[in-house]
Amino acid sequence: MSRGGSGGKQRVKTARGRTASSTRWLERQLNDPYVKKAQAEGYRSRAAYKLIELDERFNLIKGTRRVIDLGIAPGGWSQVVRRQNPGAAIVGIDLLPVDPIDGVTILQMDFMDDAAPALLTESLGGKADLVLSDMAANTVGHQQTDHLRTMGLVEAGADFAGEILNPGGAYVAKVLAGGADHGLVALLKRMFTTVKHAKPPASRKDSSEWYVIAQGFKGPVARPEDERD
Incomplete structure (x- = not known):
C-alpha cells in the first residue's frame, strides 16, 4: 500500500x-505525528491531543466531578478525561456508534433531539463541572451554510451548558475560522467570567477549526428575545 x-x-x-x-x-x-502518537499511547484519535493541549493551557479537567462530552465519537476526549481524572463521571452522546469506554456512559442519539438534554442530565446524576463539545455539522461545501450549521450546534451546546453546569464550570466547543459570532460571544460573556478562543497545535494548520473556551460559569441568563416576552 x-x-x-x-x-x-x-x-x-x-x-x-x-x-x-x-x-x-x-x-x-x-x-501525521499526532496519528502515530495516538496509536502508540492508546488514544482512539489524534483529536485527543487537542483536548490535552487545551487543558494544559486552560486547566479544564483537574478537579472536575462530572463531565459531559457532546459529539463523543470516537471517544478520544473522554479517554483524556478518564486518564487525567479517573474519578470523574462522564456521559457522552453521539449519532455514531462508539465502542465502550470504561467508566463512561455513552448515549447513541442526536444531541438536537428534544429528549437528549434530559437523558444526559439523568445519566450524569447531577450538575456538571465541564461540558465539552467537539461537534461539527456535516459540511455541504458552502462556507456560510457550513458555518451557520456548526454555530447552531455550538449555540445549542451553550444553552445546555447553561442548564447543567455548576457555578464555576466551563464550556469548550469547536467553532470554525473566525470563532464564535458576536451574538454568541456576547451571550457567553454574560454566562461566564472569561471567554477566549484558541487553536491548539494539534489542530492542523489547514483546518478551519478553532475552539471557544468559556470558564467561570456565573449562572443561566435570559436571552434578549426572552426578556422581551
Whole structure:
C-alpha cells in the first residue's frame, strides 16, 4: 500500500477505485505525528491531543466531578478525561456508534433531539463541572451554510451548558475560522467570567477549526428575545 519516500515520508501507491483526495488523506494520516502518537499511547484519535493541549493551557479537567462530552465519537476526549481524572463521571452522546469506554456512559442519539438534554442530565446524576463539545455539522461545501450549521450546534451546546453546569464550570466547543459570532460571544460573556478562543497545535494548520473556551460559569441568563416576552 505504501513505500518509503524522501525524508522518511510514507508515500501511498495509487490504487484502483481510490480517488486522488482519498490518497492524499491516507498519505497525510500515515505521516501525521499526532496519528502515530495516538496509536502508540492508546488514544482512539489524534483529536485527543487537542483536548490535552487545551487543558494544559486552560486547566479544564483537574478537579472536575462530572463531565459531559457532546459529539463523543470516537471517544478520544473522554479517554483524556478518564486518564487525567479517573474519578470523574462522564456521559457522552453521539449519532455514531462508539465502542465502550470504561467508566463512561455513552448515549447513541442526536444531541438536537428534544429528549437528549434530559437523558444526559439523568445519566450524569447531577450538575456538571465541564461540558465539552467537539461537534461539527456535516459540511455541504458552502462556507456560510457550513458555518451557520456548526454555530447552531455550538449555540445549542451553550444553552445546555447553561442548564447543567455548576457555578464555576466551563464550556469548550469547536467553532470554525473566525470563532464564535458576536451574538454568541456576547451571550457567553454574560454566562461566564472569561471567554477566549484558541487553536491548539494539534489542530492542523489547514483546518478551519478553532475552539471557544468559556470558564467561570456565573449562572443561566435570559436571552434578549426572552426578556422581551
